[in-house]
Amino acid sequence: MKMNGAEIMMECLVREGxxxxxxxxxxxxxxxxxxxxxxxxx
Structure with missing residues (x-):
C-alpha cells in the first residue's frame, strides 16, 4: 500500500494514541x- 505524507502522519498519530x-x-x-x-x- 502506497501512502502519501498526510496518511503517514495520520498513521503515526493513531499509533501514538x-x-x-x-x-x-x-x-x-x-x-x-x-x-x-x-x-x-x-
Whole structure:
C-alpha cells in the first residue's frame, strides 16, 4: 500500500494514541484534512 505524507502522519498519530487533533484552514493542509476521514480521530 502506497501512502502519501498526510496518511503517514495520520498513521503515526493513531499509533501514538492521539484521539483529537486541531486543524487550520488553507490549501496546503487539505491532504491532511482528507486523510483524517480515513482514521479514527476527531
Amino acid at each position: 492521539v484521539e483529537t487533533i486541531f486543524g487550520y484552514p488553507g490549501g496546503a493542509i487539505m491532504p491532511v484534512h482528507d486523510a483524517m476521514l480515513k482514521y479514527p480521530v476527531h
